[in-house]
Every structure is written in C-alpha cells, then in structure tokens.
Amino acid sequence: MPTIVKYEKGVKLVKKPENLSFIADPTTNAASQGSHATFITHAHTDHSVAFPDVATKVYSTKVASELYEKLTTKKPKNTHYVNFGKTQKIEDIDVKFIPAGHLLGAAQILFYFPDMTVCYTGDISTEEMITVPKATIPDDDIDILITEATYGTKDLYFDTRERTKISLLKWIAESLQEKRTPVINLGHLGPAQETIAFLNSMLSVDILCDTRTSRINQTYKNNNISLNWENFEETDVSIFEPENTIVLLPRACNNLPSFLDGYKVSRGMVTGQAARFAYRKFDHTFPFSMHANSQELVNHAEKIQPKKVYTLYGFDSELAALIRHQLKIPSRPLKFAEKKPTLDEYLNENK
Numbered sequence: 001m002p003t004i005v006k007y008e009k010g011v012k013l014v015k016k017p018e019n020l021s022f023i024a025d026p027t028t029n030a031a032s033q034g035s036h037a038t039f040i041t042h043a044h045t046d047h048s049v050a051f052p053d054v055a056t057k058v059y060s061t062k063v064a065s066e067l068y069e070k071l072t073t074k075k076p077k078n079t080h081y082v083n084f085g086k087t088q089k090i091e092d093i094d095v096k097f098i099p100a101g102h103l104l105g106a107a108q109i110l111f112y113f114p115d116m117t118v119c120y121t122g123d124i125s126t127e128e129m130i131t132v133p134k135a136t137i138p139d140d141d142i143d144i145l146i147t148e149a150t151y152g153t154k155d156l157y158f159d160t161r162e163r164t165k166i167s168l169l170k171w172i173a174e175s176l177q178e179k180r181t182p183v184i185n186l187g188h189l190g191p192a193q194e195t196i197a198f199l200n201s202m203l204s205v206d207i208l209c210d211t212r213t214s215r216i217n218q219t220y221k222n223n224n225i226s227l228n229w230e231n232f233e234e235t236d237v238s239i240f241e242p243e244n245t246i247v248l249l250p251r252a253c254n255n256l257p258s259f260l261d262g263y264k265v266s267r268g269m270v271t272g273q274a275a276r277f278a279y280r281k282f283d284h285t286f287p288f289s290m291h292a293n294s295q296e297l298v299n300h301a302e303k304i305q306p307k308k309v310y311t312l313y314g315f316d317s318e319l320a321a322l323i324r325h326q327l328k329i330p331s332r333p334l335k336f337a338e339k340k341p342t343l344d345e346y347l348n349e350n351k
C-alpha cells in the first residue's frame with residue numbers, strides 16, 4: 001500500500017500499512033492530534049500554530065522557533081531542532097530540512113518513505129536576497145513535490161525585485177527632499193528585515209521600528225545578518241530628525257506613532273499583496289514579496305523534476321494548470337489529492 005499524501009488542515013503524510021502519520025504546518029491544534037510527529041517549515045503564524053502545543057512533538061529549525069517566540073511572545077513547547085542538510089531518522093523515516101529562502105530559518109522538508117520521496121516546500125523564494133539564500137534544489141529524485149502557490153497565477157504581475165527596490169528608494173529620496181518622513185507599512189517578519197538590509201546598504205538615514213519588529217531584527221542580527229535600526233518605542237524620540245528618518249510599521253498598523261504628530265509624512269506599503277489589492281490609504285505601494293511568483297514556482301518545479309506535483313495555498317488550481325501545461329507533469333491542488341483521477345491522469349498513469 002502506498003504512502004498517502006493529503007490535505008487535512010495541514011500537509012498530512014500517512015505511511016501504510018502501519019498508519020504512521022506525519023503532519024506539516026498544521027493550521028489547528030486538533031489537526032496534529034494522532035500524528036507521530038509534527039513539522040513546522042517556518043515562523044509565519046499561518047504555518048506555526050503547533051509550536052506552543054504541548055500535546056505534539058514538533059520538529060523545526062532552531063531559528064524558526066526563536067522567531068516564532070519573538071513574533072508572538074508565546075513559548076514553543078516540545079520542540080526538537082533540526083539542522084539544514086542533515087538527514088535525521090524520525091519515527092524510522094529519514095527526514096531532511098533544506099533552505100527555502102523566504103525568511104530566516106525557513107525550510108523545505110524532504111521525507112524519504114520506503115515507496116516514495118516527498119518534498120514539501122513550505123513558503124519559498126527562489127531568488128538570492130540579502131537576508132536569505134535562494135531555495136535549495138534537492139539533489140534527490142523526488143516522486144511527489146508539494147509546492148506553495150501563494151502567488152501561483154499569471155494574473156498577478158510582479159516587476160523584478162531589483163526594480164521594485166529601486167522605485168522604493170526613489171520614493172524615499174523624493175519624500176525626504178519634500179521634507180516628508182517616509183512611513184512604510186510592511187510584514188514585520190521577513191519583508192521588514194530585507195528592506196532594512198537594502199536601505200542600510202543604499203542610504204545613511206535612521207530607520208525606526210516598533211518593539212516587536214526590533215526583537216525580530218535582533219534575532220536576525222544574532223544570526224549574522226547585519227541590520228541597523230532604532231526602536232522608536234525605546235529610544236529618545238526628541239532627537240528624531242524627520243528629514244533624515246524612515247519609519248517602518250507592521251503591515252496592518254493604521255495609526256501613526258505619536259512622535260510623528262505635527263510632521264508631514266508620506267505613507268508607503270511594501271507587500272506582495274499590492275499586486276492584488278489597491279491599498280488606497282497609502283500614497284505609494286510596492287509589490288515586493290519574499291514569496292516566489294508564478295513563473296519562479298514553475299521554474300522551481302522544473303528543476304526538481306518530480307513525478308507529480310501537488311499545489312497548496314493561494315492560487316493552487318492556477319499553478320497546477322501552469323505546471324501541467326508548461327512542464328507536462330501531472331499536477332493538482334493538494335486538497336483534491338484524494339479525488340479520483342481525471343481521465344487524462346488515469347490514462348497517463350496506466351500507460
């Protein structure tokens with residue numbers, strides 16, 4: 001009986017006939033009940049709810065668990081650290097974590113079941129960034145690739161990251177010239193650190209962040225990513241020079257910190273979601289993402305050359321169609337993994 005791969009509020013892998021069950025990135029605590037091991041690819045909260053769950057044995061990178069704690073102030077429990085690139089036996093199955101890009105400590109996970117090798121990407125970025133390497137291509141033959149599909153549609157247009165960064169820089173320079181303090185909303189785990197590293201390399205201006213972002217920055221710094229910023233909730237803001245300062249705020253933060261009262265500001269938003277939504281409250285949006293776009297996801301699958309691809313999150317149907325058409329590899333959303341094969345799939349599999 002082959003190993004079963006399916007979506008059950010998380011990526012579920014069940015080895016038959018002994019019913020050994022693994023779950024990766026469960027989205028509820030109930031989802032990991034009954035699993036012999038729970039895997040977390042990275043610290044973003046839509047992937048990491050299992051960290052504080054005492055009832056489950058969690059495997060993750062050490063950095064992912066540290067970032068989770070900084071992000072949520074909840075303590076990870078019952079967590080076992082896994083190093084990148086080292087094969088480890090977990091419940092008698094070889095498992096390996098390899099870098100996913102995306103954010104510090106983010107992993108793709110390889111499961112070597114006796115009858116099939118499965119690669120689950122978690123969230124990935126396939127381009128080299130300042131704060132993270134690009135997603136590694138596994139050197140093994142992969143039978144099943146489970147890939148994220150957050151931006152997995154051709155309908156979303158992303159300019160190159162280089163050009164998006166340059167337009168951000170230009171907007172900042174113009175705002176400062178007009179004596180407006182640029183205030184940028186962005187994801188405080190991942191995009192914030194990449195943006196700070198970029199601005200540090202290009203400009204000698206002060207970057208101010210809130211306490212939570214500062215804690216995350218500090219974890220990056222402890223892991224040898226050089227970042228320079230100040231915490232506006234802790235430093236003396238009376239020395240704040242509006243013409244020489246950029247303020248970063250968490251993505252959903254609407255209100256400006258009070259030290260900006262009476263100053264002119266320009267509001268910017270940095271997020272991949274700006275390719276989908278208008279964000280009208282902002283003067284300027286920058287669709288910069290730490291997720292691979294649709295073509296990058298297809299290219300990643302092409303390099304891996306799996307026998308079958310399941311897609312997950314976001315535009316899963318659209319990405320599965322792109323992979324079928326461009327790569328001629330059977331592909332469907334993971335949520336339909338257990339559905340009966342289509343006629344095409346049936347004929348292909350029984351050739």
Ligand SMILES: [Zn+2]
Binds near residue numbers: 042102123
């Ligand atoms: Zn993520």
Ligand SMILES: [Zn+2]
Binds near residue numbers: 044123
């Ligand atoms: Zn995600």
